Amino acid sequence: MTERAEWRDALESEPAAAEAVFGDRLDEVRRFTENLARHGEELGLIGPLELPRLWSRHIVNSGLVAPLLRPGRVGDVGSGAGLPGLVLAIARPDVHLTLIEPMERRVAWLERQVAELGLENVDVVRARAEDVRLTGALDQVTARAVSALRTLIPITAPLLRAGGELVLMKGAGVDGEIGAAEKAIRRFRLTDTEVVVLGEGLVDEVTRVFRARVSPA
Numbered sequence: 265m266t267e268r269a270e271w272r273d274a275l276e277s278e279p280a281a282a283e284a285v286f287g288d289r290l291d292e293v294r295r296f297t298e299n300l301a302r303h304g305e306e307l308g309l310i311g312p313l314e315l316p317r318l319w320s321r322h323i324v325n326s327g328l329v330a331p332l333l334r335p336g337r338v339g340d341v342g343s344g345a346g347l348p349g350l351v352l353a354i355a356r357p358d359v360h361l362t363l364i365e366p367m368e369r370r371v372a373w374l375e376r377q378v379a380e381l382g383l384e385n386v387d388v389v390r391a392r393a394e395d396v397r398l399t400g401a402l403d404q405v406t407a408r409a410v411s412a413l414r415t416l417i418p419i420t421a422p423l424l425r426a427g428g429e430l431v432l433m434k435g436a437g438v439d440g441e442i443g444a445a446e447k448a449i450r451r452f453r454l455t456d457t458e459v460v461v462l463g464e465g466l467v468d469e470v471t472r473v474f475r476a477r478v479s480p481a
């Protein structure tokens with residue numbers, strides 16, 4: 265099977281998970297995935313080895329976070345190719361997503377996808393999280409594969425309003441990361457910290473999310 269056939273077949277794979285995660289937004293998310301599969305490698309957005317697992321490991325995995333979002337303003341730090349921010353914007357039209365990404369080429373890609381998919385609930389900001397002018401402005405902040413919690417918390421938590429929430433996608437080593445981030449957790453007054461495991465019984469690779477709230481007081 266050619267690589268292209270593999271990712272095309274993958275778009276039809278895991279139908280139960282895809283339906284559960286994306287529901288009536290499945291066509292839109294497939295369109296985005298096709299665009300990423302076609303252009304992602306030449307634009308340096310994804311490695312060639314990722315193509316066959318683009319759907320399951322990256323798109324469905326990102327979409328699993330959608331139920332954790334609440335209507336309001338959500339920032340996605342380090343969106344890159346659009347993971348998870350653009351996928352979440354497609355899955356949750358009732359949520360406004362601000363995609364925060366410093367790299368020009370990635371910002372151009374994100375803006376093109378927003379226009380092509382006709383998404384009205386997304387804006388793209390070219391900036392590093394620590395420079396973006398959104399201090400205290402967001403209800404929730406997501407991130408995936410940006411950095412370890414001890415460095416990620418100091419650049420994401422300041423963007424949240426009091427009572428706002430971090431929703432950070434993490435790998436299997438999340439418990440160790442939490443231990444190493446204790447100081448940052450205290451410094452940024454994070455409460456209700458927990459690890460949420462998503463997709464059990466639905467997908468092969470579960471998604472782990474570090475969730476925490478900024479203390480209102």
Ligand SMILES: C[S@@+](CC[C@H](N)C(=O)[O-])C[C@H]1O[C@@H](n2cnc3c(N)ncnc32)[C@H](O)[C@@H]1O
Binds near residue numbers: 344391410419
């Ligand atoms: C490994 S990529 C991950 C991209 C995407 N989140 C994903 O899961 O595929 C890390 C991304 O974070 C961005 N990034 C790195 N430092 C950042 C910062 N301080 N603020 C915002 N984005 C940052 C990079 O430009 C890059 O696009």
